[in-house]
Amino acid sequence: MNKPRTFAIVGGGLAGFTAYATLRHGGLEPDEIAVFGTDSDPAAAWRRRAASIRQRRMRSESDGHCYPTSFPGLAVREAMRRRTPAPLVQTIFDWYNPTVDDFLEHVAALRERSGWDASFVHARVNRVRSVEGGFDLAGHGVFRHVLLAPGHPGLALPPELAEDGRIVHAYEPHDYADHVAVVGAGMAAATEWVNALAAGSSVVSVRRREPERRPLNVPREVFTRRGLAAFHARTPAERGALLRSWLGPSYPPGRNWDEPIEQAAGAGRFRVAAEVDGAEQIVCATGFLRGYQHDPLLARLVAENGLETVDGWIVLAPDSTVPALTDADRTLAVAGVPGQLAFPAADTLAGAKYAGRRFLNRVRRWRTR
Ligand SMILES: Cc1cc2nc3c(=O)[nH]c(=O)nc-3n(C[C@H](O)[C@H](O)[C@H](O)COP(=O)(O)OP(=O)(O)OC[C@H]3O[C@@H](n4cnc5c(N)ncnc54)[C@H](O)[C@@H]3O)c2cc1C
Structure with missing residues (x-):
């Protein structure tokens, strides 16, 4: 019979994978860790979304990879392949954005090397129940230290357009009609303006906010020690309000974005409007549903344990753990987007490392007691 495992990760996407690589680097063996997920490829969910918006380079900078240590990251691979030090210089200054292809190759190689497939259990966990000595994962066993990394709870669509036959979500595969309305104004929307223009379409950008x-x-600054300490010093309600203000639409500055849009606007192929008008196709670059209540596992966890929440976020300790369910003997931690009250950029690869490293620290303290 297999020996019972002590550590579990619920959610086999990039956040769960990055945490897994961190635990392995910290000395845990594959047969001590169970990873519960819906697809054994940790990049499966991400790959589909990135391919849908035709993303070519990562938005994240030098730390945007799944290795347990921040450096050297992916720049070394590219420098060796292209026989140039340029990526290394860029990574020192945090200017390095790896290509999506390089990133996906890195995920595949790390998957192979880390023992991920030996730990992976193909199962959706429907309930996390607090029990003596840990957490019962509804039919999958009891684990002392559990990291929840369920990802985003689904795609968001504007309710008024939900029944409109012309819509496609930006994170679902699609081509472009001749006249496209793009709803939203963040990174996905900006990518879609440029994509649709490059495909020869005319674009109406429908936005509520600039x-x-x-x-x-x-x-x-919230990636820095000092900025994060200031964030943690605030009350949960203040942290929630700050997050709301930060999570409005944004995309990077730069000529790559501005030039095609300015040229198209000059030629009458790009304009901003309040309504979708008579577009043939409506691309909803409207991101994801927000809030634990949209995720059945987290919603049940909150309801059954009366957990404190703020504006759709579970209140977490600075180390990404759930305070009411964590002590010296057991850990319940949260990684990925539901962990934003501990680390505002939780939904990034850097955020996945943040949660994974703190989870490992707790495990180490428990082991050496
Ligand atoms: C288009 C796009 C581009 C991005 N680009 C970058 C970038 O360049 N740099 C960066 O740092 N970040 C980027 N991100 C943000 C972030 O890295 C991704 O969203 C990443 O996929 C988050 O990983 P995750 O594991 O939290 O979620 P996911 O990758 O969505 O994985 C969650 C997994 O958990 C499974 N799951 C959920 N609930 C359960 C359950 N109860 N039981 C078992 N399994 C469960 C899901 O089925 C899914 O497989 C990007 C995001 C998007 C959408």
Whole structure:
């Protein structure tokens, strides 16, 4: 009979995978960890979305990979392949954005090397129940230390367009009609303006708010120790309000975005409007549903344990754990987008590392008691 495992990760996407690589790097063996997921390829969900918006380069910078340590990252691979030090120089200054192809190759190689497939259990976990000595994962066993990484709870569509036969979500595969309306004004929308224009379409950008221009999806200072400490010093309600203000539409500055749009606007092929008008196709670059209540596993966890929440987020300790269900003997932690109250950029690869490293720290403290 297999020995019971102590550590579980629920959710086999990029956040769960990055945490897994961190645990393995920290000395845990594949037969000590169970990863529950719906697809054994950790990039499966991400690949489809990135391919749908024809993403070629990662938005994340030097830390945008799944290795447990931040450096050297993916720049070394590219420098060796292209026989140039340029990517290495760029990565030192945080200017390096790897290609999507390089990133996916890296995920495949790390999957192979890390023992991921030996730990992976093809199953959806429907309930996490607090029990003596850990957490019962409804039919899948009891684990002492559990990291929840369920990802986004689904795609968001504007309710008024939900029944409109012309819509396609930007994160679902699609081509472009001659006259396209793109709803939204964030990174996915900007990518879709440029894609549709490159395909020869005319574009109406339908937006409620003007986008901010910044390289990352949250202000850079919250990636720093000091910025994060200031965030953690605030009350949960204040943290929630800050997050709401940061998570408005934004996309990076730069000529690659501006030039095609300015040229198309000059030629009458791009304009901003309040309504979708008579477009043949409506591309909804409207992101994901927001809030734990849209995820059945998290909604049940909150309801059954009376967990504190703020505006759709579970209130977490700075180390991404659920305070009411974590002590020296057991851990319940959250990674990925539902972990934003601990780390505002939780829904990035850097955020996945943040949660994974703190989970590993708890495991280490427990082991050496
Ligand atoms: C188009 C796009 C581009 C992005 N580009 C970047 C980038 O360049 N850099 C960066 O840092 N970040 C980027 N991100 C953000 C982030 O890295 C991705 O969203 C990433 O996929 C998040 O990983 P995740 O594991 O949280 O979620 P996912 O990758 O969605 O994985 C979650 C997995 O958990 C499974 N699951 C859910 N609930 C359960 C359950 N109860 N039991 C078992 N399994 C479950 C799901 O089926 C899914 O397989 C991008 C996001 C998008 C959408």
